[in-house]
Amino acid sequence: MITMGRKRYARLATGALVPALLFLAGSRWTGCGCAGVPGCVGPPFHLSGHPPRLLVNQVGYRPALAKRAFAVDTKWRTRRAPFELVTVPSGRVVAEVPGGACDRDSVTRDRVWLADFSWFDQPGTYRLRQGDLESHPFRIAGDVFLGTIDQLLRAYTYQRCGVALSDPGTGAAHPPCHTTEAIVARDDPFHLRGDRIPIRGGWHDAGDYGRYASTTAVTAGRLLFLAEAFPDLLHDHLGIPESGNGVPDILDEAAVGIRWLQAMQRPDGAVYRKLAGARWPRAGPPHADDQPLFVYGISTHETAKTAAACAMAARVYLEWDPELARRSLECALSAWNFLEQHPETRVARAPDDDSGSGSYMTFDDAGRTRPHADTGDRFWAAAELFVTTGEDRFRAWIDTRLEQIDYSLFGWRDPSAQGMLDLLLSPRSLPAWQKTIRDRLLARAGYLLEQVHRNGYRVATTAFVWGSNRNTAEDGVTLAMAYRLTGQQGYLDAAVDQADYLLGRNHFDVCFVTGAGSRPVAHLAHAYARWAGIVLPGFLVGGPNTDAEDGVAPGGQGPLSWVDSADSYATNENAIDYNPPLVTLLMLLTRPVDASVGPPVGE
Numbered sequence: 001m002i003t004m005g006r007k008r009y010a011r012l013a014t015g016a017l018v019p020a021l022l023f024l025a026g027s028r029w030t031g032c033g034c035a036g037v038p039g040c041v042g043p044p045f046h047l048s049g050h051p052p053r054l055l056v057n058q059v060g061y062r063p064a065l066a067k068r069a070f071a072v073d074t075k076w077r078t079r080r081a082p083f084e085l086v087t088v089p090s091g092r093v094v095a096e097v098p099g100g101a102c103d104r105d106s107v108t109r110d111r112v113w114l115a116d117f118s119w120f121d122q123p124g125t126y127r128l129r130q131g132d133l134e135s136h137p138f139r140i141a142g143d144v145f146l147g148t149i150d151q152l153l154r155a156y157t158y159q160r161c162g163v164a165l166s167d168p169g170t171g172a173a174h175p176p177c178h179t180t181e182a183i184v185a186r187d188d189p190f191h192l193r194g195d196r197i198p199i200r201g202g203w204h205d206a207g208d209y210g211r212y213a214s215t216t217a218v219t220a221g222r223l224l225f226l227a228e229a230f231p232d233l234l235h236d237h238l239g240i241p242e243s244g245n246g247v248p249d250i251l252d253e254a255a256v257g258i259r260w261l262q263a264m265q266r267p268d269g270a271v272y273r274k275l276a277g278a279r280w281p282r283a284g285p286p287h288a289d290d291q292p293l294f295v296y297g298i299s300t301h302e303t304a305k306t307a308a309a310c311a312m313a314a315r316v317y318l319e320w321d322p323e324l325a326r327r328s329l330e331c332a333l334s335a336w337n338f339l340e341q342h343p344e345t346r347v348a349r350a351p352d353d354d355s356g357s358g359s360y361m362t363f364d365d366a367g368r369t370r371p372h373a374d375t376g377d378r379f380w381a382a383a384e385l386f387v388t389t390g391e392d393r394f395r396a397w398i399d400t401r402l403e404q405i406d407y408s409l410f411g412w413r414d415p416s417a418q419g420m421l422d423l424l425l426s427p428r429s430l431p432a433w434q435k436t437i438r439d440r441l442l443a444r445a446g447y448l449l450e451q452v453h454r455n456g457y458r459v460a461t462t463a464f465v466w467g468s469n470r471n472t473a474e475d476g477v478t479l480a481m482a483y484r485l486t487g488q489q490g491y492l493d494a495a496v497d498q499a500d501y502l503l504g505r506n507h508f509d510v511c512f513v514t515g516a517g518s519r520p521v522a523h524l525a526h527a528y529a530r531w532a533g534i535v536l537p538g539f540l541v542g543g544p545n546t547d548a549e550d551g552v553a554p555g556g557q558g559p560l561s562w563v564d565s566a567d568s569y570a571t572n573e574n575a576i577d578y579n580p581p582l583v584t585l586l587m588l589l590t591r592p593v594d595a596s597v598g599p600p601v602g603e
Helices: 018-024 146-154 213-229 249-263 300-316 322-341 375-389 392-404 416-425 431-454 468-486 489-502 527-532 579-590
Strands: 002-004 007-009 053-055 068-073 083-087 093-097 102-104 111-116 124-130 138-140 165-167 172-174 182-184 271-277 293-299
Touching: 053 124, 068 489, 093 124, 146 249, 146 579, 172 527, 213 249, 213 271, 213 300, 213 416, 213 579, 249 300, 249 322, 271 300, 293 300, 300 322, 300 375, 300 416, 322 375, 375 392, 375 416, 392 431, 416 431, 431 468, 431 489, 468 489, 468 579, 489 579
Parallel strands: 182 293
Antiparallel strands: 002 007, 053 068, 068 111, 083 093, 083 124, 102 111, 124 138, 165 172, 271 293
């Protein structure tokens, strides 16, 4: 058995499935016919095999933003007839939508017809109709995304560890879980193997019960970014235990992660990587997972990410919880001091550390874990510490490293993009830094825009791997930020496309967020939800994963490698770092112009 990402597998799937898609490479399909397309000798081979259908964003559309639906016809016929926009429930026709251009999706070879009704801006509930095809209902409203945002944020309540859960709306309930002290897995400079440390709380990372500093830090950091960027969208009535205490609920939730990270810090500033059992939990509620819990070695990756998240907390909580702000700054500075004393990448890990939990490291071609360079983690830490303190030592560190850092996909592997965003928007930032970051963000956004235009379903990602939906949401964030920097409509429309894909306008005609839309994911891969026989709303699932490491989802089919099954942890599980990118994207689309994130940055 080997460990990949969050799970253990009997074999390594990476690489073996790639040739299944090679027949699609090298061609750019245009139009919906065969004439003039090299190598086309007849009707296309369809991977999807779905009947004709109308695909919409099942949550809905904002009046001032792009509103696009797809008619996907897997039969060899055309659909040039106009579409009708009808009210729900009366069925009254309110607008005729001309049939738009047809595109050939380069992977599935589906024929995708466009219905663009962006010009229609009357609030209400509608369906799109074309002949015998009818879409799911959807709303057009200025606040259309706010309910889904609340669902995505409230989902963290179900992931809290060490406390009782009682949620009458879903029936979710269990007593406090994992209340025993953590056992030190191996000797280190401050503890002997078997010593016990009072570490409790935090969030269960995914559908099982491990807790990881890596994903906790990027999750808490992005929640704190949202609190800074969108104060007008914050409120105190999510229905979490702290609701009504006068503090925005997003800050109450982020504090769950921040306090746990501080408990994972050693006296020298280093941060332990994770807290988990030696075996994967059996199916059941979290309080039934009574195995001993071990705290596993430190790393510079997790230490740097914790420094970044706590540096953010030090400034964000100053108004709401001064004591937490003070402790957060101490934690961040102590972590940075450790990093200064250990300039090389460092991971304390033994082979059996991952017998019951994920490694959160990268892998070589043989499936062996190996630490990746921690430069991006350190950059995020330096950026947030500079924004918070303005100290020269952090300025100097950024000055010498910024040219080496590209604007990439924000996540636990490389969180540097969040540091770049905060430097871009901070009044403390240097103009030269802002120009560099702006140029790199727009370079990535330009690449993503090209991918959107090449894809029949207008999805930016080309790598359908573990957590591809999270990546799609993050790509949407980059595109939305590019629009704020340039005012170019194409970036905004492409950002809307990413949200539309995740909320229903995709190959499966399904909303990838549980409990949202008319046809949401129904079988979340989640140990407690499955045991209790309930649906937990507000979880963005991982999405298509061509490697399909669980052996349940279909492998080797790119964007079609997904299945709505509670057994498919490789495609239908949530992790705590999946929701924040989608919340960020939906907030950016809710405030695309009128509540800009930070000041405009010029050329």
